[in-house]
Amino acid sequence: MYQTVKQVVQLNAPGAEVLASSSDVSKDPFLYGNYWNDRRKFVTTWGGHKDQNGNDPGGRARMASMINDGARAQPFTVDRDHDVGNPLSFYLYIARSKTHKSGGGQIAKDEGGHYYWSAADSIQTSVQMRKFGLFGGWRTLYSNSWGWGGAFSSPNESIFDYYQNDPVRWQGWQDPQVNPQAQGNSKNVQMVSYPAYRGAWSNDARGMNKVVNEDEDSRRIPTDFVPVPGVGRAAEGGIARYRDLDWDQRMDSKKGDMTDETPRYVVVVNLPKNRVRDSVTALGISADPSEGGKAPSLGWMSMRLDTQGAKGGGAEGVRAAAAAQVYFRRPSALWTRADGLDERANLFSPFWSARLVDLDSREKAYILTRYAGVTK
Amino acid sequence: MTRPYHCLFLLLGLGVSCSALAQVAALPVPKDSLAVDAKGTGDPYPRADAMVRRNVSALMERETGKLQAWNPGDGIYGMWSDGDSTNPPPELEKRFRDTFERCVPLDHAIMPNGFQWGGDVHDFVFSPQAMQATLALQGALFAPFGSTTWKILRYSSYLTTKGRKTRLQLYTRLMWFVTTATPTQLRKSVIKMSADYGYRPADESLRKSSGWLAGDSVTMLSQQVTPHVNTFAMVTADTLGGEDASDRQTVPKSPDHPAKPWSLNCLVTDDFAKDWLSKVKPGSTERWQIKDISLGYVWQLAVLPLGEKTEPYTMAHVDARLARERNLQPEQVAALRKAEQKELTKEAYRDFPKSRARLAEIAALHDKAADVTDQLRRGGYVEKWASMTKDITHRLGMNIDDKIDAMAIVIDVRFQQTIQGLRRAARQIRDFLSSL
Numbered sequence: 001m002y003q004t005v006k007q008v009v010q011l012n013a014p015g016a017e018v019l020a021s022s023s024d025v026s027k028d029p030f031l032y033g034n035y036w037n038d039r040r041k042f043v044t045t046w047g048g049h050k051d052q053n054g055n056d057p058g059g060r061a062r063m064a065s066m067i068n069d070g071a072r073a074q075p076f077t078v079d080r081d082h083d084v085g086n087p088l089s090f091y092l093y094i095a096r097s098k099t100h101k102s103g104g105g106q107i108a109k110d111e112g113g114h115y116y117w118s119a120a121d122s123i124q125t126s127v128q129m130r131k132f133g134l135f136g137g138w139r140t141l142y143s144n145s146w147g148w149g150g151a152f153s154s155p156n157e158s159i160f161d162y163y164q165n166d167p168v169r170w171q172g173w174q175d176p177q178v179n180p181q182a183q184g185n186s187k188n189v190q191m192v193s194y195p196a197y198r199g200a201w202s203n204d205a206r207g208m209n210k211v212v213n214e215d216e217d218s219r220r221i222p223t224d225f226v227p228v229p230g231v232g233r234a235a236e237g238g239i240a241r242y243r244d245l246d247w248d249q250r251m252d253s254k255k256g257d258m259t260d261e262t263p264r265y266v267v268v269v270n271l272p273k274n275r276v277r278d279s280v281t282a283l284g285i286s287a288d289p290s291e292g293g294k295a296p297s298l299g300w301m302s303m304r305l306d307t308q309g310a311k312g313g314g315a316e317g318v319r320a321a322a323a324a325q326v327y328f329r330r331p332s333a334l335w336t337r338a339d340g341l342d343e344r345a346n347l348f349s350p351f352w353s354a355r356l357v358d359l360d361s362r363e364k365a366y367i368l369t370r371y372a373g374v375t376k
Numbered sequence: 377m378t379r380p381y382h383c384l385f386l387l388l389g390l391g392v393s394c395s396a397l398a399q400v401a402a403l404p405v406p407k408d409s410l411a412v413d414a415k416g417t418g419d420p421y422p423r424a425d426a427m428v429r430r431n432v433s434a435l436m437e438r439e440t441g442k443l444q445a446w447n448p449g450d451g452i453y454g455m456w457s458d459g460d461s462t463n464p465p466p467e468l469e470k471r472f473r474d475t476f477e478r479c480v481p482l483d484h485a486i487m488p489n490g491f492q493w494g495g496d497v498h499d500f501v502f503s504p505q506a507m508q509a510t511l512a513l514q515g516a517l518f519a520p521f522g523s524t525t526w527k528i529l530r531y532s533s534y535l536t537t538k539g540r541k542t543r544l545q546l547y548t549r550l551m552w553f554v555t556t557a558t559p560t561q562l563r564k565s566v567i568k569m570s571a572d573y574g575y576r577p578a579d580e581s582l583r584k585s586s587g588w589l590a591g592d593s594v595t596m597l598s599q600q601v602t603p604h605v606n607t608f609a610m611v612t613a614d615t616l617g618g619e620d621a622s623d624r625q626t627v628p629k630s631p632d633h634p635a636k637p638w639s640l641n642c643l644v645t646d647d648f649a650k651d652w653l654s655k656v657k658p659g660s661t662e663r664w665q666i667k668d669i670s671l672g673y674v675w676q677l678a679v680l681p682l683g684e685k686t687e688p689y690t691m692a693h694v695d696a697r698l699a700r701e702r703n704l705q706p707e708q709v710a711a712l713r714k715a716e717q718k719e720l721t722k723e724a725y726r727d728f729p730k731s732r733a734r735l736a737e738i739a740a741l742h743d744k745a746a747d748v749t750d751q752l753r754r755g756g757y758v759e760k761w762a763s764m765t766k767d768i769t770h771r772l773g774m775n776i777d778d779k780i781d782a783m784a785i786v787i788d789v790r791f792q793q794t795i796q797g798l799r800r801a802a803r804q805i806r807d808f809l810s811s812l
Contacts, residue, residue, distance in 0.1 A: 083459070093455040093533075094548075094675055095610075129594070131614045133550050133673040134529075135472045139614065141594055144587030 005267055015275035019268040019319070019371060030366065031266050038263035043347070044246040064107040064115060064175055080104050080121060081198050088125060094133055099125040102207065103149075104198030108163065108173040120149035120162055120197045122207025145207030162212050163196035172196060244347045262325045262345075266363055268371050272317040321367045323357050410719055412602045415692035421602050424680045428604040431544060432724055436731045440537060445545040446680050447532075452490035453541055455533035455548075475522075479642040482522030482552065491531045497551070499687035500528070501597065501609040501674050502569035504551065508648075510565050515658060516557035519649035521671060522642070526551065532681070549676040554644055554669050555613055559593040562672070566595050566611045574694035575599040575609060601693045603720055605679060613672025616643075644669070726812045735805055742802035746795050753791045758784050 001023040009016050020028035022035035080103050083089060088099035103121030110116055126143040130136050149162060163173055177192040195201070201208050328345035330337070335351070337343060343351075359367065412425040427444050434442035445451060467488055475485035483493040497504055504518075504526045511518040520526050528551045535544040555562060567577055579596035582588055590612075597609040644650060653664040680686065701709045725731055762784040766777055 089459050091457045091459065094550075129610075129612065131612075132671055133552065133675065135469050136614075139590070141590040142582060142585070142587045143589060144585065 009267070009269050013269065013271050013275075016269050016271040019270045021267045022263075022265045028268075028370075030370075031268075035263050035265060042246060042261075042263055043243055045243055081200070081203070084123070084125075093130075095127065095129040096138075097125065097127045099123065100203065102198070102200035102203040103147075104200065106163075106173075106194065106197065108175060108194070108196075118149065118162060120147065120200060120208060120211045122147035122200055122204045122211060124204045124207050145204050145210060147204075147207040147209075147211035149211040162208075164201075164208075164212060245345055262327060264323045264325050264357065264360070264363070266321065266323045266359070266367075268319065268321045268367060270317045270319050270371075276318050319371055321359060321363070321371070323359050323363060324354055325357050326352050326354050328352050410603050410716075410723060412693075415689050415696075418685075419689045419692075420680055420686060421605060421689055421693055425602040425604045428679055429724075432604070433728055435544075436724060437728050438730075440540070440542045440544075443535075443543045445534070445543040446547070447545070448543060450490070451532040451534040451545050453534050453536055455531070456546060457536040458538065476642060481524070481645060483527040487529070491529060494528055494530060494683075495525060496683040497526050497528055498684040499682040499690050500549065500551070500573075501575060501599075501611065501676055502566065502573065504553070507565060507569050510569060511555065511557050511561070514557070514561060514565075516555060516561060517649060517652045517669075518553060518555045518557065519644065519652070520646055521552035521554045522645060524646040530681070545679070547678045547681045549674075549678075549682065551674045553613075553672050553674070554649065555672055556664070556668055556670070557613075559591060559613065562611070562613055562670075563592045563595045566597070570597050570599075570609070573599060573691075574601075574698060575607075578608070599690075599694065600697065601690055603716065607679075607682070608677040610675045611672065612675075613670035615670050616666055643671075722808075722812050725809075732809060732812070735809055739802045739805040739809070742798045742805070746798035746802070749791060749795050749798070753788070753795070758788045758791070761787065 002018075002021060005021045005023065006018055009018055018024075018027075020031055022031045025032040080101065082101055084099040084101055088097065090097050101121070101123045103119070105117065105119035107115055107117050122145055124143070124145040127141045128138040129141055131139050172193045172195045174191045174193050177190060197208070328343075328349075328351055330343040330349060330351045332342070343349060412422045414422050424446070427446065431443050434440065434444075471485055471487055475482060485493075487493070504520075508518045528549050530547070530549045532545055532547045535542045535546075557565070575597040576599070577595065578598040579594070582596075593614065594610065594612045597611070599607040599609070601607060644653060653669075655664070656662065657664055657668070676682070682690070701712065704712065725735070762780050765780050765783075769776055769780070
């Protein structure tokens with residue numbers, strides 16, 4: 001990061017020197033410490049051993065709602081519930097054929113309170129005809145479904161039950177969720193119900209039954225043989241660790257969005273006197289013949305920076321300080337969430353940008369004391 | 377890719393089979409097999425064959441603008457679309473309902489523009505009079521529905537695809553009947569009687585599938601007239617009980633007897649049927665009642681308007697095709713038809729570079745997939761999997777190394793099978809392309 005800062009400074013002011021930045025501990029431990037402490041507090045580890053019991057609100061619930069809602073909210077994820085067009089669907093007034101694809105993926109708690117990834121998809125097709133030609137009801141001649149699915153299960157829970165069409169247990173599943181516009185504390189946690197696999201059970205129960213039955217058939221061999229590789233998450237309670245913002249601690253409605261509190265990156269730059277672009281170096285205008293001035297009559301236009309004299313205070317150059325931070329804004333015009341809500345800052349969505357910000361009073365005081373050169 | 381299209385064409389009676397790229401035992405196809413000779417002046421089939429061929433090609437090339445209609449003047453839109461139902465003529469069902477409520481003969485029903493009633497039952501799926509006689513010999517009634525003579529309703533529709541109108545045109549003929557035959561009785565008779573016209577059952581593979589729900593009550597037929605011209609037909613009948621909730625809503629009710637959905641006198645009007653129904657049922661002391669009667673229809677779909685004028689030509693073409701097969705064994709007949717379908721498929725690909733390029737691309741993708749799988753296998757995937765799985769199981773306190781080793785062998789064999797299968801498919805596609 002320090003190299004990037006140096007490069008940006010050099011591009012904008014050739015010859016300038018980076019006196020201090022938030023990423024160089026040897027030059028300024030204070031700025032460095034501020035930034036990295038803020039950053040450490042801002043992003044934290046969720047899931048895995050940090051959240052072994054999966055107690056909510058916690059990392060699992062957070063990840064689950066980001067993925068489940070995110071999948072619905074992101075226009076760039078593929079819709080998995082739709083009609084299939086020509087030639088699998090056609091309509092001839094007397095006869096018609098319809099093919100529909102159902103299904104979805106989700107991360108949801110099973111009965112034991114463990115979160116699991118699972119996905120199921122089915123496709124159903126039917127051919128119908130009118131009982132009496134140009135009038136009468138439709139009669140189904142042919143109807144069939146096909147289904148497939150997969151789950152992220154752990155070896156010590158070798159049997160994973162898909163969220164099945166049991167009206168008591170699995171018709172939908174519930175999950176704690178925090179409204180993306182609300183304050184991120186446990187008071188605002190509410191239980192939200194979701195239909196399993198985006199309602200695929202109600203769209204195509206026959207296809208979903210095939211998913212469950214065929215999975216049971218295929219599972220028989222590996223489970224009493226060897227655990228399938230890649231599912232060794234038992235120690236992590238079903239979900240691997242991941243990094244995200246420490247939203248539960250930091251979301252405070254009085255301070256506005258969490259994004260306004262992201263760590264501040266401060267840079268202090270020094271430009272040596274002889275590299276400062278004044279009227280002589282930049283425009284070649286000088287009133288002083290000893291400096292090669294050709295037009296004494298234009299002396300009134302001359303702007304010289306005198307850092308050597310009494311007014312200069314003894315500093316070697318011109319110094320500047322600036323601060324920047326990253327912020328999160330989901331541009332609703334381009335990437336509207338399906339639920340129409342604003343989205344709080346998170347590391348699942350890519351809508352991060354950088355901006356310049358004012359130095360705050362603490363930083364101003366510190367930089368004036370340390371770098372203004374007055375006390376040097 | 378192309379297969380679903382082919383299946384759709386078969387269903388629409390447009391004549392290309394689902395057996396594209398199928399492996400066919402080598403059997404010499406007569407050289408002139410794909411040619412269509414005119415069977416006299418006025419034979420419409422050479423033109424129809426050429427038109428279907430162009431339309432199949434236009435669909436294969438996804439150029440709906442190049443579709444041609446038999447007679448652009450006489451089709452209607454809204455009866456045929458490639459997706460969910462579009463808006464059918466809304467007055468159609470109302471017209472039928474009005475007709476039943478007023479108890480006028482069915483063929484007096486005033487139909488929307490584009491629908492015509494007629495008495496021309498030539499070049500149909502079977503002769504209704506012959507069917508009546510056949511079923512009467514079996515003790516079952518077969519009679520016109522709602523009229524005193526056999527009537528056919530005809531219309532022609534154009535395909536609407538993705539909301540856009542096209543010129544892909546189908547001629548539809550509908551004939552309604554009442555019968556007391558059982559579904560199986562009717563199906564057997566229909567197959568037998570329509571065979572005289574060169575129709576063959578087209579629903580055998582569907583009926584073998586677990587998803588088939590209609591039993592014997594529906595019979596689908598197809599009649600191959602020329603290599604490209606297939607005429608599709610369907611015969612079905614359903615009881616008039618009105619037990620079904622959907623029927624109670626959609627089937628018109630008699631104004632005299634609101635509780636009874638149908639009035640026997642209005643629906644069965646010819647003398648033969650009335651006489652039949654006034655008698656006592658055999659093996660019973662009861663009279664025939666409305667619940668004993670099934671209402672059925674014959675649905676014929678063709679690419680050109682059929683009738684008295686076309687019948688001699690249709691029969692001449694069908695006879696010529698059947699004559700070829702007369703002295704062959706059933707397996708030979710099947711092989712000959714399959715070989716001919718393959719020639720048709722080749723012909724379709726031969727003229728159309730876009731479709732050929734798509735196939736070549738698919739072959740290349742198969743090869744690429746085989747290469748990647750091969751690399752994965754040679755890169756030691758199975759060994760890595762085995763050591764990883766052993767590590768996991770050791771940490772879980774299990775010792776099943778021997779089972780893991782056995783599984784690794786199985787996985788390696790599956791890798792090899794996958795690679796071989798992909799290469800074989802790529803080779804078959806290339807062989808097909810080079811045989812064009």
